Amino acid sequence: xTVEVDIEKKFFGRKYGKKAEKPSFSMHCTFDAxxxxxxLFGCSGSGKTTALRCIAGLEKPDAGSIRINDTIYxxxxxxxxxxxxxRKIGYMFQENALFPHMNVRQNIEFGLKGLSSMEKKERVxxxxxxxxxxxxxxxxxxxxSGGQKQKVALARAxxxxxxxxxxxxxxxxxxxxxxxxxxxxxxxxxxxxxIPVIFITHDPVEAFTMADRMVxxxxxxxxxxxxxxxxxxxxxxxxxxxxxxxNLFDDAVVEGHxxxxxxxxxWSLGTEITAPYIERxxxxxxxxxxxxxxxxxxxxxxxxTIQKEDRKNLFNGIIxxxxxxxxxxxxxxxxxxxxxxxxxxxxxxxxNSLKIETGDECMxxxxxxxxIVF
Numbered sequence: 087x088t089v090e091v092d093i094e095k096k097f098f099g100r101k102y103g104k105k106a107e108k109p110s111f112s113m114h115c116t117f118d119a120x121x122x123x124x125x126l127f128g129c130s131g132s133g134k135t136t137a138l139r140c141i142a143g144l145e146k147p148d149a150g151s152i153r154i155n156d157t158i159y160x161x162x163x164x165x166x167x168x169x170x171x172x173r174k175i176g177y178m179f180q181e182n183a184l185f186p187h188m189n190v191r192q193n194i195e196f197g198l199k200g201l202s203s204m205e206k207k208e209r210v211x212x213x214x215x216x217x218x219x220x221x222x223x224x225x226x227x228x229x230x231s232g233g234q235k236q237k238v239a240l241a242r243a244x245x246x247x248x249x250x251x252x253x254x255x256x257x258x259x260x261x262x263x264x265x266x267x268x269x270x271x272x273x274x275x276x277x278x279x280x281i282p283v284i285f286i287t288h289d290p291v292e293a294f295t296m297a298d299r300m301v302x303x304x305x306x307x308x309x310x311x312x313x314x315x316x317x318x319x320x321x322x323x324x325x326x327x328x329x330x331x332x333n334l335f336d337d338a339v340v341e342g343h344x345x346x347x348x349x350x351x352x353w354s355l356g357t358e359i360t361a362p363y364i365e366r367x368x369x370x371x372x373x374x375x376x377x378x379x380x381x382x383x384x385x386x387x388x389x390x391t392i393q394k395e396d397r398k399n400l401f402n403g404i405i406x407x408x409x410x411x412x413x414x415x416x417x418x419x420x421x422x423x424x425x426x427x428x429x430x431x432x433x434x435x436x437x438n439s440l441k442i443e444t445g446d447e448c449m450x451x452x453x454x455x456x457x458i459v460f
Contacts, residue, residue, distance in 0.1 A: 089119045089250055089282050093140055093150035093160070095133070113137070117301045117310050119282045123273065126286045127293040127316075128303030129328065134286045137303075138252050141284070142177050143170035154249050176243035176251040180258060182235045184227040184242075190214075191223045194242045213241035216275060233264040240272070244279070251276070253285045269296060290317075290329055302328065318377075319458065326375050326458060332429045334375040338459075340366045349454060356424030359452070360398045364459045372459050378416060378431035380456035384449040385440055399452035403428060405444050410434075419450060 097111040113133040117124070126134040139145040141152055143159065146167060152160040154175075159168050184193050194210045201209065214220045217237040227235060236256055243251060253272075257265040273296065276283045287293050293300060294313045302309040302316055302325050309321050320326040326334060338354035343363060350366070352359045352374065361374055384400065403419030406427070415437045419428045430450055442448050 087121050087155055087249060087280070087282055088153075089124075089141075089284070090151070090153040091118070091137070091141060092116045093137070093147035093152060095136055095140065095145070095147050097133075097136075111306060113303070113306050115301070115303075115308055117299075117308060119284065119299065121280045121282055122298035123276055123296060124282060124284045125293045125297035125300045125313075126284060126303065127288065127290070127297075127300055127328075129288055132303035133306070134288075134303055135254055138177075138254055138284065138286060141250075142175050142252055143168060143173050157249075174246070174249040176246065176248035178236075178239050178243045178251070178253045178256045180255045182227075182239035182256075184235060184238055186227050189224050189226050190219065190230075190238050193227070193238055194245050197242060197246050199246075209245055213245050216244065216278075217241045217271070231264075232260050233268055236260065236268060240275075244275075248281065250281060251283045253283065255286050255288075258287075304328075318456075320460075322460060323373050323375075326460075331375040331377055331458070333378060333381075334373065335426065336371075336373045338372050338374050340364075340368055340370045340372060342368050350459065352459070355401070355421055355426050357401075360454050361457050361459050362454060374457055374459040376452055376457045378429040379414075380453055381428065381430045382451045382453065383430060383432050383436065383440060384451050399454060401428065401450050401452075403448060403450055405442060405446050405448060408437075408444055419448065 093115050095113045097113070113136065115133065115137045126137060128134050136145060140147045141159070147160060147162065149162045150160070151158065151162070158164070158166050159173055160166060185196065188196065191210055194213050195206050198206050198209060214223055217240055219234060219237050219241070222230065222234060230238065239256070257268055260268065269292070285296060287296070294317055297313045300311060300313055300316045304322055304324050309316060309325055316325065317329045320329055320331065323334060335354055338352040338359070341351040341353050341358065343350050347363045350361050350364050352361050352372065354374065364372065366372060402422045404422070406418040406420050409416045414431050414433050416429060416431045419430060421428055428450060440448070
C-alpha cells in the first residue's frame with residue numbers, strides 16, 4: 087500500500103483592510119509512505135493536524151494532490167475531492183470520542199456499513215481480539231480506564247478495514263506506563279495488518295522510537311527521512327533545536343577548508359574549530375551545533391598523552407552545574423575562550439571516574455563527525 091501527499095494549505099490570521107485576508111502562514115507538505123509507520127513531528131501550530139485532516143477529507147487543501155494506492159482522494163488540477171465517507175481511512179483522534187451510551191461492542195460496530203449482522207459480529211470479534219479487550223465487550227466507556235478507551239477507539243478505527251490509519255496524538259493524555267505499553271502494541275498491530283500508519287506527536291522521544299520514517303514540519307516546509315537522519319542530520323536550525331541539539335551557535339565565520347574538502351575550519355567560541363565540510367566561501371557566516379552526548383570529557387591529568395593531531399576542538403571550561411538524569415549527567419560548562427556555555431552529557435561511570443564536581447575545571451572535545459553546520 088502506498089500514500090502520496092503533495093499539498094499546500096494557507097493559514098489566515100488577522101485581516102488586512104476590508105477587502106481581503108492575507109495568509110499568515112503557508113504550509114507545503116510533501117511525503118510518501120508505504121506499509122510503514124510514518125510520524126509527523128513538530129511543535130504546536132506547525133501544520134501536523136491540518137495535514138492529517140486534509141488526508142482524511144475533513145479539510146480541503148488549497149492545491150496539490152493526495153493519492154492512496156490507485157485512488158485519487160484529492161487533486162486540485164483535476165477538481166477531485168472525495169468526501170470523507172468515501173475515503174477508506176481510519177482516524178483516531180486525540181480524545182477517544184466514544185459514545186457514552188454504547189458499550190464497547192456497539193462502539194466498534196458503529197462504523198461498519200453494508201455488512202450483515204453476522205459479518206458485523208465476526209468483524210467486531212476480530213477487532214476485540216486484535217487489540218486484546220475481548221473481556222470488555224459489554225462494558226461502557228465510563229467503566230474503562232484511559233488505556234482501555236484508547237484500545238476501543240483503535241479497534242473502531244480499524245473495524246472498517248481502512249487502507250491507512252491516521253492517529254492524532256492518541257496517547258498524550260495517558261500516563262507514561264500505559265503510553266509505553268500501548269505504543270508497543272500499536273507497532274505490533276501495524277506490522278500485522280501491513281497498512282500505512284501516520285502518527286502525530288510533538289514528543290521527540292516518542293517520534294524517534296515509533297517512526298520508520300519521519301516528516302518534520304519546519305516553518306511551512308518539511309524534512310523527510312529516517313529517525314536517524316532527522317535527529318543526527320537536521321537540515322535547519324529550527325529542526326536541530328526541535329530534536330535536541332541544545333548546543334547551537336550562530337555567527338561562526340568560515341576560515342577555509344581542509345585538503346580535498348575533508349573538513350571546514352570555522353572561527354567560533356573564540357577559537358578555530360574543525361567542522362564537517364560545507365560548501366561555503368571564506369568569510370561566510372554559518373551556524374553549527376552538536377548534541378550534548380557527542381561531546382567527550384577529557385581527563386586533564388592525561389592531556390599529555392593526547393597526540394597533537396587529536397587536540398583539535400579541545401576546550402577548557404569550568405563546570406557551572408550538574409544534573410543527574412539517572413544513567414547519565416548533563417553538565418553546563420562555561421568556556422574560558424569565549425564564556426559561552428556548552429552542554430555535555432556523559433554516562434555516570436565516566437563522570438565518577440573523572441572525580442569532578444561543580445566549580446572544577448575540565449576539558450571537553452567535540453567530535454567533528456558529529457557536528458552539523460548550516
